[in-house]
Amino acid sequence: MSEANILDPPLDPPQAAPPTAHAGAHDDAPHGFWSTYFFSTDHKHIAKQYLLTGLCMAVIGGLLAHVMRMHLAFPDRAVPGFGEVPAGTYNALITMHGTIMIFFVAMPVLLGGFGNFLIPLMIGARDMAFPRLNMMSYWTFLVSCVILIGSFFVPGGASPAGWTAYPPLSANVAYSGAAWGVPLWIAAVALEFVAFLMGGINFITTAINLRAPGMKMFDLPMMVWMQLVASVIFLFSVGPLVAGAVLLLLDRVAGTGFYNPGAGGDPLLYQHLFWFFGHPEVYVILLPGLGIVAEILPVFARKPLFGYRMVVYATLATGVLSFIVWAHHQFVSGIDPRLASAFSITTILISVPVAITMFAFVATLWKGAIELKAAMLFAIGMVGVFFWGGVTGIINGSAAADIYVHDTYFVVAHFHYALIPPVFFSLFAGIYYWYPKMFGRRLNETLGKIHFWGTFLFVNVTFMPMFGLGLRGYPRRTYDPRVFAHLGDLHPLQLAATLGTIGLLLSQIPFVINFFGSLKWGAVAGKNPWRANTLEWSVPSPPGHGNFDGTPVVYRGPYEYSLPGGDADWLPQDLAPGRTP
Amino acid sequence: MTHTIPAPERRHPNYVAIWGVLMGALILSLLLAYLRHAQLAALLIWLVAIVKASLVISFYMHLKFEPAHVVAIVIAGVLALAILFLGLFPDIVRVYGG
């Protein structure tokens, strides 16, 4: 069979599902409490497990950030509720904060949570291609979480080597002092990779092979495309780092010298291996975030996503380009300057495909009928805030400019502006949008709006000053702001950022209340509260085991809103031609 | 979109013959090791290895009979490695400021 087939599977003649339709599902329907809530192979349960685990890790990561910020603003005082923050502890704090937020919040929530929940529902499948593998993925991930958090409590404390874990610092206990922290860190991250490799293979095969009859690749909701591309990027970029991590572990525990120049090794090798994965990784995080936005904007603007195919191709281009920019993290690390020039060029070029996607999102709003529900606010906020992260990335991307801004708070500001849109704004947008489908009840809109405005305001109060700090030359990963008095008094900026953080944390309270309260008191949501087109809205909320009675048949793309003619302004993907919603 | 009729039997090439070729290649590469010209030897040995691998992949692993998007997986993986190699070459082999 040929390539063409993957693009358009033959549309089998639709059949009304016979009453015995989901007989097939019953034999693996859940039995009892444990199999339902713990060892369930139902992608929806696994998704919720991933989502909640990720959110809890977000709380931890956020509190770590809070401690860091408090210390930076009041260096000579103990942090209330935590105590003194000596240098070693501070390094462990940033390391764990970064590691948790990237690997244990962003990925589980965006891929493990939303990916697991939505891919089968959106393509009309009854479950993931390999439900048991899916469950294994989650439990592997949970073990890695336990190991990581456990590393706080081992002798020597958690790894202080930064989330990048550069050797020799990470490769030699004598340099870092964390006898157990670093090996545990490596183990935790390696296990996390394994978990997401299982997940990724599951996502890819499911999205390619389990599509409902009639659903061509170009009928996939953008979220599925983004999850697919993200999984592929992850799968092909993580390998070398897995190898690199093994070598690091060997250096650390077996005394080999892969990264030790004394033994003929080279520390730069690790940096290359890390960033060969590390940069694609940021798009692994960004793309699902964009996918969520791409689902929400059309629904609340009642318009098709502008230039669906264009966005798909732009996404693919972004994925390919993300493999040839990694050394922009190493411009001043002693790499060959000619190499740096080349990577600088590719890095800045990546702005084109990303801009295409972002602008398409903006264009989607044009002449829409926009309803600013909480989900929509967060979606639009994601686009607005990410522009900041994006354009400041260009400044880093110019090798010459990076000589100055590298390893300053300018970079810290850049990546928080780039990460928080997909990780928090998209996460919240997605929760406000799909919560009804997940839990059958709606979240409170007012609390949601408060949550948005608080988060939006304080994200900027927190991170805008960091651009200033960076431009003044304040280096990242330094625990005592006072040693840089000669750079000018930067305390006001530090203080602003810290106050912002406190505000940011407080702004999450309405969300937490809303999240748990609505489970009980939220208004019951029907099948399709938002009048949306994609398949997940054609089944009950929450969907039963096996998702669909019978197999949905897909007749059209996912974003047919406000088609001229007919008074309904939406047209579900599985609605037989001629019928009206 | 799923016919539950089991997989239509795919063509099975003569596996034993292929095995014979592989053995020949193995012996060849062993002989090549004795070549005077080291670079040349390395190159040829490498080529033989590639031939052997592609035989196994396309016939034993049936990649020859799979749709194009499956072949693409392997190609993508190898491409990623090529990029990695090119990116690291200037720093690991020709150490700048070494």
Next chain:
Amino acid sequence: MHLMPVAASSYAGDIDRVMWVITLIVGVWFLAAEGILLWFTFRYRKKEGVRAAYVPGKGFRQTGWILIPCVAILLCDLAIDAFGERVWDTIKQKVPPAQLQIGVEGRQWAWTFTHPGKDGILGSPDDIVIPNEIHVPVGVNVAFTVSAADCLHSFWVPELRLKQDAVPGRHIQGWFRATRPGSYGVLCAELCGVAHGLMRGTLYVDTEADYERWLASRTGVQAVASQPAPQTAPQTAKTGGKS
């Protein structure tokens, strides 16, 4: 209070210019993008009886609205590349003939600077080795060699817009020409363990006369004594593998 520290090296101005040029270019796009986003959001709020327009963005007549601006972005990118590339070359590739050689070594957690003595030759017995103190005459092309004794460090003088990682096993060359006399902080910009945040020295950019005076005052002083012993030097960390 200035946005950035004073520019005190020959190429500091160039780097600042790159940053401002990029800021200008992307700034325009940024403002346009945010402006349009806000405008659409408020202009096209749902109104009773007003139905959204069906604009799928198919075909070039519609996608052109995105693709043509993105061609412009591509051009901006190339402009940024070209502009930055020139500066990068002057700093990293076109190294001018050096009038003074300096050795820079990072170790946990101090800098060791090696100045040539009177003879002006590095590696000769009268070298002046001082921890955390580096003296150069103003307006002179200084070539430095950065190395590391244990783990990664990064030799950074914000005012000079100069940053270069110190990598064990490598002796990385660089250069600068200080343009304003004064003393500037030398920081470490690469996480290197507990006291990374405290690892700093001072760069003294002296007038020719002051430099000569300093040189005279240093000759004969047993410098090596003041060299800090590395807190931790495990056997596995011999540097110089490929030096």
Next chain:
Amino acid sequence: MSRAAAHAAATRRDDVIRSTGISTGRLAIWWFLGSEIVIFGGLIVCYVLFRLRHPEWGALARHTVTPAGAFNTLVLLTSSLFMVLAHAAVEHGDLKRASRHMLGTIALGGVFLGVKAFEYGHEMSMGFTPVSGLFWSFYYALTGLHALHVTGGLFAILAVRQMVARRSDTHRVELVGIYWHFVDVVWIFLFPLLYLSN
């Protein structure tokens, strides 16, 4: 069988050809191998780069036992032959022959590990341990990782052989086979890299 039930079945069983031209099981194996290619490949790339950086390693490579390596190549290639014959047998419905062939694969896999163990012992006795120089670190890392894959493969084949005995999930013979051949391919590259080049 109703389309829904068929679809339900499809999400649990892999022995169906999809309109994408490949069964979900085989597709998954190939994507899995995609990830394996970059893991092994990444390690091999690192080794090759350092090999080019240190020409003197050629001399060290002489200390690896080339005959043993060559013999192991033969063993592994032959085991692959048995594996693919087992697959063919399954598709001809001759499960007896299939599990006989798989037994051959398992036996040869065992031989491979045995020879490898002997090599390790020999090299250690000559004082070449994983920490005596970067070449040996790489040698042990590469062959060790490969040996782990062989071991894993053996267990997988054993498991599948049980299924064949129970006449269930026989399509997995092909899946485990594809994996086994991949391990073989890796060795095809490791052999010249570690044994022949000098």
